[in-house]
Amino acid sequence: MGAYILRRILLMIPTLFGIMAISFAVIQFAPGGPVEQVIAKITGQGGSATDRISGGGGDFSNQNQGVEGGSGEFSSKYRGAQGLDPEFIAQLEKQFGFDKPPLERFANMLWNYLRFDFGNSYFRDISVIDLIISKMPVSISLGLWITFISYGISIPLGIRKAVKDGSAFDIWTSGVIIVGYAIPGFLFAILLIVLFAGGSFWDLFPLKGLTSENFDSLSWPEKIVDYFWHLTLPLTAMVLSAFATTTLLTKNSFLDEIRKQYVMTARAKGLTERQVLYGHVFRNAMLIVIAGFPGAFISAFFTGSLLIENIFSLDGLGLLGFKSVLDRDYPVVFANLYILSLLGLFITLISDLTYTWIDPRIDFERRDV
16 A cells, blocks of 8 residues: 555656646736736726735836836837836836746746745735635635535435435435526525625625624634624535535435345345445445545635635635636745645545545555556
8 A cells, every 4th residue: 555655646746747837838828917917007007906016016106107208119018018118127027037938937936836935925915825824714614614514414315315216205305406506606695695694685694704803802602603603604505516416426326336236135134224224335335425525625625615705705715816816916826726736636645545444345556556
């Protein structure tokens, strides 16, 4: 097993390199980079990203004093840069690192990332790692709770549906699950806001943040209640798609195992249905469910909560990544991508190793990687 783990870890290196290389290459062709963001701010065309430039990359508005007197014949590769001093443009390129060739910038980025040095945000006066750490509590709360809830409900329900396959219980629960899965999470979130967060009907739940403004002054029991009070609507909106997928996956997996010969043999030996189900079928049927755990966890922890964080004003990693892409804040974009990819690769390895714990018949040492 040690040799298998070592091979998998070594394979992570080219995989991670490929992910970063492809993403870096795509970014080179993306319009509206950080230099263009600063130029847009100077020329009065700044958007949401450039409104924060003066707090991070320096007060470029003040640096632009007298710039309009630059050469009118200057032709820049940046949109909207006509009339700006070429020296000022060169200064921007140097500040953002664009004065170096792409290959050199990519090599420097990889070397820094190997040491977990992600640099500073372009448009925020904070290091990238501190920025990510500050957003993690929200994403951890959403990711862990949605994973626990979806698996805690979906697995027992899926098993019950497999045992009662074709019954009235199976039919009506399948209808509810399919309808729930068909409704996008963000649309259901808006519906919850309209119904229960002061939209048009009841004002029962808060609409913003994970805690109240007076959270620090509350007692411990009151803090717990306040925390879950704020989580109720976001988790309810997020649980639909994860709940439906895991339930149907569990049911189909158990149905496949129940129909196999070893189940009939176990019943013929006089074992009860509970012994057959949880002593024999469960271990084999859960393999495919566990295989989907890494993707479900990563999706809930990072990308799955993107729209929900936006709708409920939850400042987590999903919303940070989304805004960073729009703002062309490349250090934050690549740091998020690097951490997400690295975490996903390790969780996938852990998931594969879990197979051997559930089913000792699986031996990765005897397989070619």
